[in-house]
Amino acid sequence: MRNIFALSLLVLLSLVNSQPDGDCNPTPQTFPTLFLDGCVALGRINTTCDGYWSAFSSAFANTDPSGITTENYEDYFNMFPITAAMDTFLFWSQTIELSVMLSCMCNAADVFSGPNYFPISIMDKIADRLDMPMTQLRWCGTTSGGINGIQYSGMCPCSTSYAFFQEFSVRFAEAAAGTIFYLGFGESEKGAFPLNSFFAMHEIPALNRNLVDRAVIMVVHVSQTYGDVSERCGQGSLLILQQRLVEQIPDIDYSCYDIFGYPVNTDASLVEVTDCAANIITSIQEDREPADDPCFKKEVSCPLNSGRQRRQDNNGTDPCNAGVSAGQGVSSLIIFWASLLVLVFAAS
Incomplete structure (x- = not known):
């Protein structure tokens, strides 16, 4: 029965995420x-x-x-x-302006993305x-x-x-090789990890588990107050992102940072947010923790593989097990879609 639920979910997602039809x-x-x-x-x-x-x-x-x-x-x-160097691959969704600036801006991080x-x-x-x-x-x-x-x-x-x-x-x-970086928009109604994005549909399934060993997720927000649809690290679609990554690369290490101050309808603070993301990327590339900065907050850091030693915070708790796990998040989706299918078949 569990396999039927999972298959039902995959079928429904494939219908949503299939190549777009119609005219453009x-x-x-x-x-x-x-x-x-x-x-x-x-x-x-x-x-x-x-x-x-x-x-x-x-x-x-x-x-x-x-x-x-x-x-x-x-x-x-x-x-x-x-032929880009390892630890430089930058993926993104709904953050194209910030990604372009990180890829092309002088004195920003050493990253490789589409604009390069x-x-x-x-x-x-x-x-x-x-x-x-x-x-x-x-x-x-x-x-x-x-x-x-x-x-x-x-x-x-x-x-x-x-x-x-x-x-x-x-x-x-x-x-992509070594550490990969991902920029998502935490204020989007689609979630910071849209399931119909290129990153979800085409890029994660193509990652080479023999080349990639770490994923650093950066979620940008308008402010530290968070809006009604905000998704922070360890919440919502980001739990599915964790699960997708570990399914593709079982031994991957995962870190997630919330970045604050992303501008809406203005370029006023775009440079500041770019500098903040560049600080995180550059620090990790130099094999050190990013220096404390009010522009971001580190929410999750852990190897996802349960067989490996996990980091613990100052209270001795495991941030990877705090709240709902990635597996629980996916299970909830499976139950939802399975219930929907039952209702559809019962009505037919």
Whole structure:
């Protein structure tokens, strides 16, 4: 029966988290020009950029957009192997501005994320020129009409560009080594670890247990008062995150920090929050505990594997067992969805 409950949950989650259907934004009219300009702005010469555009566009041009998968982009991504140093991989969800600043800001932490990776950097520059978030940038090909096999009129299926970012996410996670870092937004109604995020669906399952040995989670908050939907370390979806990580890497060490002062509708304190996150990352990279700072609070620190020695706080208690465990959090979800299924079948 327990296996049936778990299977029911997995089926329901797969329906929610499957690749998006429907239509999204059309291909920008100046997409090739913007791509080449962005490539040159990133320090490549024109002839090299022409080759990059040819490899990228051939992944979807003259092709039915409904049939595009991650395999279409393999040749393009093979041109850019990920060779970042261990202990530098930064994952994120709902914190793109902070992640970009950590990746690109002088004197910030030594981290590697999408903005440091050439294929993603180009997309970021294109989106910036179009004055839109990179997450809204779309493109697609066509088997009839269009220009050079690219569809510029009408909406594009969301799946065409989704497959591009999915392929990057998997490769990025597969290359991660040592300590990985994750930035989540604790004030989101989706939770600090959204179950339909790329990190949940594609990146955690691709982590290599032989390469990754520690996860440092940073959850940003607007203030220390916490809002009605706030999730702190050791609560809500972050319990599921703990469980997902230990299922993927049984011997992983896990630390979680709540970071305060994330700005809403203003850039006033974004630099301060970036410095705070950089302090945590840099300290851990140097194999030392982050210095005390009012901008953050360490909530959880422990090896998740019950067979290993766990750290204890000053009171001799185990922070990993405080409150509801990750397993209990997942069990509660299983019971909820199983009950829902029973009601649905009873009504049918």
